[in-house]
Amino acid sequence: GEDVEQSLFLSVREGDSSVINCTYTDSSSTYLYWYKQEPGAGLQLLTYIFSNMDMKQDQRLTVLLNKKDKHLSLRIADTQTGDSAIYFCAESLSGTYKYIFGTGTRLKVLA
Amino acid sequence: DADVTQTPRNRITKTGKRIMLECSQTKGHDRMYWYRQDPGLGLRLIYYSFDVKDINKGEISDGYSVSRQAQAKFSLSLESAIPNQTALYFCATSDPGTGSDNEQFFGPGTRLTVL
Numbered sequence: 001g002e003d004v005e006q007s008l009f010l011s012v013r014e015g016d017s018s019v020i021n022c023t024y025t026d027s028s029s030t031y032l033y034w035y036k037q038e039p040g041a042g043l044q045l046l047t048y049i050f051s052n053m054d055m056k057q058d059q060r061l062t063v064l065l066n067k068k069d070k071h072l073s074l075r076i077a078d079t080q081t082g083d084s085a086i087y088f089c090a091e092s093l094s095g096t097y098k099y100i101f102g103t104g105t106r107l108k109v110l111a
Numbered sequence: 112d113a114d115v116t117q118t119p120r121n122r123i124t125k126t127g128k129r130i131m132l133e134c135s136q137t138k139g140h141d142r143m144y145w146y147r148q149d150p151g152l153g154l155r156l157i158y159y160s161f162d163v164k165d166i167n168k169g170e171i172s173d174g175y176s177v178s179r180q181a182q183a184k185f186s187l188s189l190e191s192a193i194p195n196q197t198a199l200y201f202c203a204t205s206d207p208g209t210g211s212d213n214e215q216f217f218g219p220g221t222r223l224t225v226l
Binding site for chain 1: 115144146151152153154155156201203213214215216217218219220
């Protein structure tokens with residue numbers, strides 16, 4: 001079945017890089033996404049990658065996709081306290097409406 | 112003004128009560144979704160609607176019903192609330208024609224507590 005897994009917590013020091021990992025099981029995904037949820041707010045799209053790409057860079061964010069291992073990662077360079085939030089990966093399945101979310105990783109940035 | 116709004120933002124109710132959560136959007140999107148978020152479980156899809164006449168069950172629809180009153184409005188009802196429906200509920204919209212094929216736009220959420 002379809003499943004998207006993430007570790008629940010990550011703690012880093014301000015200025016360090018953060019790497020949030022995600023594994024998924026469905027190989028038919030078209031797009032893979034990273035969403036950010038700040039306290040008291042809904043989810044907001046951070047970045048996405050098309051399934052035929054290996055890497056996407058967007059300012060401080062780097063997304064790596066390993067299709068063979070079904071592994072997605074989000075690297076945040078120079079992590080700031082404002083990056084503290086819950087990060088969800090999600091996959092959109094080819095030809096369907098369907099969107100599968102991971103369990104979310106709570107990132108805590110220590111000053 | 113926010114593109115996707117939800118009312119109420121917080122609600123406390125008792126077991127057995129009927130509750131309606133409302134969602135409105137100004138994005139002009141046809142597709143709308145209701146999710147619930149529970150700690151450690153991520154978001155799970157309750158119902159989704161591709162247009163006013165097209166409503167479908169998601170993975171956890173038992174105990175819930177929906178109404179799509181217009182393109183802009185999608186309501187979620189709990190017919191007889193029970194404590195394990197205590198959760199954070201999100202409405203979302205999408206338009207398959209936009210950039211990433213199915214980016215979803217979320218409302219701010221409704222925190223529901225059933226006592």
